[in-house]
Amino acid sequence: MELVKGITAGNIRSIARAVSIIENNMEGKEELLDELHPHTGNAVVWGITGPPGAGKSTLADKLIQKERDRGKKVAVIAVDPSSPFTGGSLLGDRLRMQTHATDPGVFIRSMASRGHLGGISTAAFDAVKIFDAAGYDTIMVETIGVGQTEVEIIELSDIVMLVLVPGMGDEIQAMKAGVMEIGDIFVINKSDREGAERLKAEVEYVLMISEKPEESPQKTICMTSARDNTGIEELYEILQSKYKEDLESGFLTEKRKRRLTKELSNLFYIKTREFLEEQLSVQAQMDSWIEGIYKKEIKPYKFISEKMKELTKEYVKG
C-alpha cells in the first residue's frame, strides 16, 4: 500500500490522510491498520484528562517543548466534543499549542468526539497506531473536558495524567468512583491559586486510604502552573521515571496486552453483531417487530429466545 509507505516514511500528508480514513470509517481502513500493525509498539502514550478549563492543552504545550528539547518527535491527539444537536464541533485545543505548528517534529491533530461518550473519540485508538507507525516517540492524547465517568483514556494510555484545579469541592468529591480513580499522576495545575495546597492534601489523603492491589505501581501527585511553566520539569521527570519503572517491572507489557484484549473482544463484538443482524434481517423487520411489541402481541423475551433458537439451529451442529 502506497499510503503505508508514506506513513512509515513519516510523510505528513500521508499521516493526515490516514487519520481521516479511520475517522470517517472509509474503505481500506482495516487493511491499512493491518499493514501498520507490524510497525507499532515503539511509542509511549500519555493520556491527559481532567475537567474543562483545567489547563490540559497548556500543559500538553509545555510537555511538547520538554520532549523537543531532548530531540523526541511528538504527536498530539486533542479531542473536543461534537454537538449532539448539529454534529458540529469547535476544536480549540490546538490554539494553546500553536507555537509548535511549524515544527516538523510535532504533529497535532484535533478530533471531534462524534457521539462517542467515553471522553475520547472511537478513532483515537486507531490514530495512536498511525502515529506510532509513523515514528513519533511520544503520543499525547488529550480528552474532552471530563466530568465523573469518562474513563476510557486508561484503555489507550501507558500513563494517565489527571489534571485537577483548586475549587472543585471537598475530599468526598475526590473519593468518588470514576475519573478520580484513573490517574497514574495527579497533576494539580494552577497551583498558584488559593486552595491548591488543600486540594493536594485531600488527594494525598484519598490515595493513602485507597485499597490497591500490591503489584500496582505507586500513584504520584505533582503541583504545576502550566501557564508560568512551574513544576513542569518535575512532572516531566516523574513521567520518565514512571515509564522506566513500569517497563522494567513488566507492568507496562501487561497493561498493553490488556488493551489488546479489550480491542480484540470489541472487534469480535462489532463484527458478530453485524453478522447476526444481517442473518436475522433485523433492519428490514425491526418496524414490524416493534409494532407487535407496542401492541402487546409479542412478548419481548419470548420473541428474542425464539430468534436465538433460529440462529442456533442454523449455526450449531448436533
Add this chain to the structure above:
Amino acid sequence: MERKTRIEIAKPGLDGHDRGAKYIARALKDAGYEVIYTGIRQTPESIVATAIQEDVDFVGLSLLSGAHNELFPRVVELLKAEGADDIIVFGGGVIPEEDVESLTKKGIQAIFRPGTPISAVIDFIESKKKTTAA
C-alpha cells in the same frame, strides 16, 4: 458513512480583532461542520502546516489589518508548494471591493465582506464541499 467537512479558521497578520473569526467559527460549528480554530497572529506558514496536519477541506482567513493582499495569496502559494492546493481558501474581513477581483484571481475562492449573512458562507461551503470529498 459520510465524510465530515473540516474547516480551519485562522487569523493571519498582526491585528487582534478576533470577534469576526470567532463568530464565523461558532456559526460553522452550529451548521454542523468541524471547525479547527487556531486563534490570532498566525503566520501563513503555521496556517498551512495546520491545514495539512488537520486534513481540512477549507481554510477560512480573517483579517482586519489591511495586509490581505500579501497574506491571503501567500497561504494559497504555500498550500500549492506543499501539494495541497485541493484545499479551498476563502477570506473575510474589512476588504475593499476593488481588491476582491485580484484576490480571486490569486486563488482565494471567495471573499466575504462586512455585512455578509452567514448563510452565504454556508452556501459557498455546501456548493464546494462535494468536489473535495476524498
